[in-house]
Amino acid sequence: MKKYILDLTVRETVAVGKQAVLLRLTADGQLPEMLPGQFVEVRVDQTPTVMLRRPISIHYYNKEDNELGLLVQLVGDGTRWMATLKAGDTVNLVLPLGNGFTLPADASVRPLLVGGGVGVAPLLYLGMKLREMGFTPTFLLGSRTENELMQIAEFEKVGRVFITTENGAVGEQGYVTQHSVLAKEQFDQVYTCGPKPMMVAVARWAKGAGVACEVSLENKMACGVGACLCCVEDTKEGNVCVCKEGPVFSIDKLSWQI
Amino acid sequence: MADLRTSIGKLELANPVMTASGTFGYGTEFADFVDLDKLGGVIVKGTTLHHREGNPYPRMAETPSGMLNAVGLQNKGVDYFCEHIYPTIKDYKTRMIVNVSGSAVEDYVATAERINVLENIPAIELNISCPNVKQGGMAFGVTAKGAAEVVGAVRKAYDKTLIVKLSPNVTDITEIARAAEGAGADSVSLINTLLGMAIDAERRRPVLSTVTGGMSGPAVKPIALRMVWQVAKAVSIPVVGLGGITNATDAIEFLLAGASAIEVGTANFMDPAVTGKIVDGINDYLDRHGFASVRDIIGALEI
Numbered sequence: 199m200k201k202y203i204l205d206l207t208v209r210e211t212v213a214v215g216k217q218a219v220l221l222r223l224t225a226d227g228q229l230p231e232m233l234p235g236q237f238v239e240v241r242v243d244q245t246p247t248v249m250l251r252r253p254i255s256i257h258y259y260n261k262e263d264n265e266l267g268l269l270v271q272l273v274g275d276g277t278r279w280m281a282t283l284k285a286g287d288t289v290n291l292v293l294p295l296g297n298g299f300t301l302p303a304d305a306s307v308r309p310l311l312v313g314g315g316v317g318v319a320p321l322l323y324l325g326m327k328l329r330e331m332g333f334t335p336t337f338l339l340g341s342r343t344e345n346e347l348m349q350i351a352e353f354e355k356v357g358r359v360f361i362t363t364e365n366g367a368v369g370e371q372g373y374v375t376q377h378s379v380l381a382k383e384q385f386d387q388v389y390t391c392g393p394k395p396m397m398v399a400v401a402r403w404a405k406g407a408g409v410a411c412e413v414s415l416e417n418k419m420a421c422g423v424g425a426c427l428c429c430v431e432d433t434k435e436g437n438v439c440v441c442k443e444g445p446v447f448s449i450d451k452l453s454w455q456i
Numbered sequence: 457m458a459d460l461r462t463s464i465g466k467l468e469l470a471n472p473v474m475t476a477s478g479t480f481g482y483g484t485e486f487a488d489f490v491d492l493d494k495l496g497g498v499i500v501k502g503t504t505l506h507h508r509e510g511n512p513y514p515r516m517a518e519t520p521s522g523m524l525n526a527v528g529l530q531n532k533g534v535d536y537f538c539e540h541i542y543p544t545i546k547d548y549k550t551r552m553i554v555n556v557s558g559s560a561v562e563d564y565v566a567t568a569e570r571i572n573v574l575e576n577i578p579a580i581e582l583n584i585s586c587p588n589v590k591q592g593g594m595a596f597g598v599t600a601k602g603a604a605e606v607v608g609a610v611r612k613a614y615d616k617t618l619i620v621k622l623s624p625n626v627t628d629i630t631e632i633a634r635a636a637e638g639a640g641a642d643s644v645s646l647i648n649t650l651l652g653m654a655i656d657a658e659r660r661r662p663v664l665s666t667v668t669g670g671m672s673g674p675a676v677k678p679i680a681l682r683m684v685w686q687v688a689k690a691v692s693i694p695v696v697g698l699g700g701i702t703n704a705t706d707a708i709e710f711l712l713a714g715a716s717a718i719e720v721g722t723a724n725f726m727d728p729a730v731t732g733k734i735v736d737g738i739n740d741y742l743d744r745h746g747f748a749s750v751r752d753i754i755g756a757l758e759i
Contacts, residue, residue, distance in 0.1 A: 249521055418516055432513065
């Protein structure tokens with residue numbers, strides 16, 4: 199897919215809990231096609247402490263409204279700068295980058311989308327695409343407490359939502375892999391994004407259950423286009439760039455101990 | 457429109473803007489953003505005799521106005537380059553230059569020999585300065601004797617333009633530059649990355665898997681500029697300047713300091729289209745100051 203460097207306009211910056219914002223972006227012309235699981239690199243070099251672009255996954259792309267949504271967790275100076283953007287401000291993005299999730303070819307596939315923390319971000323767009331294709335996506339979303347749950351109402355518009363929190367405040371208590379829905383129902387394809395220990399646990403469960411599983415990785419990146427070889431993941435084919443060969447990988451390709 | 461043509465020895469460039477090895481892939485990764493034929497040259501990823509997996513992740517740490525990398529020369533080896541990559545890049549008008557790395561003199565020579573026969577690769581950049589692998593060339597690049605040994609051996613096997621990339625991690629870079637010149641280099645390029653380190657205080661661990669790594673980005677520019685100025689005075693072969701160049705003004709500073717051409721590296725990560733803008737910006741500067749040719753400003757620093 200052709201990649202673009204675009205100045206986008208901020209429609210709105212919406213606080214999502216205390217630790218994240220939703221950036222609603224648009225362009226003068228039509229935004230290019232983007233696939234679920236792809237990401238953008240946002241230019242944030244406004245202070246000397248920040249030089250590199252920040253890779254952010256595509257939370258949604260609404261073609262009719264010509265709107266790109268980015269769910270951004272406030273981690274450091276770069277993401278905090280992004281949170282200060284106001285309606286009408288301009289922000290420079292490189293997009294779309296990487297490869298997306300593999301969409302099921304068989305209409306009978308029952309997809310399960312498992313997210314943790316800000317890792318839920320790409321699953322919304324994936325769910326929207328799956329629903330558009332006629333699938334019924336099931337979301338299983340986990341977090342430490344109720345405070346880190348994000349965009350639940352948006353996910354509920356797209357599919358069924360199950361929740362776990364480690365403190366038990368919302369949904370079932372425990373980790374996503376302990377949720378009762380996994381024992382009660384059958385799934386044919388798992389997609390997951392979140393903290394690495396969670397993804398490893400999900401991958402282990404999927405492998406044990408004999409279900410195909412794709413994970414979206416977020417290794418630290420510089421170039422975003424497969425040139426600098428900084429963001430590599432150890433796979434069965436050796437070190438490969440997450441930005442170019444991923445960020446989505448089938449668990450069968452990774453060297454994870456699962 | 458000023459005349460932007462420059463040369464590195466017998467190698468003629470359409471303009472002085474090239475890309476630094478390891479920051480621009482094989483050029484094709486950036487073809488959506490920049491017309492590669494608009495550039496003077498593309499210096500492709502470091503190539504070694506054999507396939508190398510590079511260092512384990514994590515390989516990168518961002519630092520104030522810069523970054524550290526510890527990639528460790530990951531590449532599929534020179535034979536893979538010749539068979540699979542060369543055919544995809546050979547028809548660009550821009551000068552495609554291969555960065556050659558190694559850990560033994562005979563490896564450098566064997567790699568250079570294989571690239572020597574590729575018709576549309578008019579030059580190599582001999583990397584005797586990679587800080588990220590054991591015997592990754594930096595062992596050669598930190599002594600005049602080591603530099604002369606590897607440059608002399610490659611010179612015998614390679615008859616096109618030989619650029620030698622120098623390490624800044626030395627006491628006196630002019631001494632290494634003179635040794636490379638004496639051993640037959642057509643040009644020296646500098647600086648490679650500065651050896652640095654980053655620590656994650658919360659975890660009480662180094663950020664990089666290799667503990668230390670090579671620093672690049674705008675933060676290193678004053679050091680690079682100083683070294684280019686010193687080396688340009690010390691040798692009579694052309695100098696290629698790099699280190700923290702982010703815009704046309706930076707590039708012009710290196711030209712004024714004595715560089716015949718420049719390389720843009722880390723800035724490609726900030727703005728993937730920056731190289732084309734630098735070409736335009738140099739032209740604007742020349743027009744604005746009434747210079748007919750970029751050659752008029754090479755080494756034109758007034759002191």
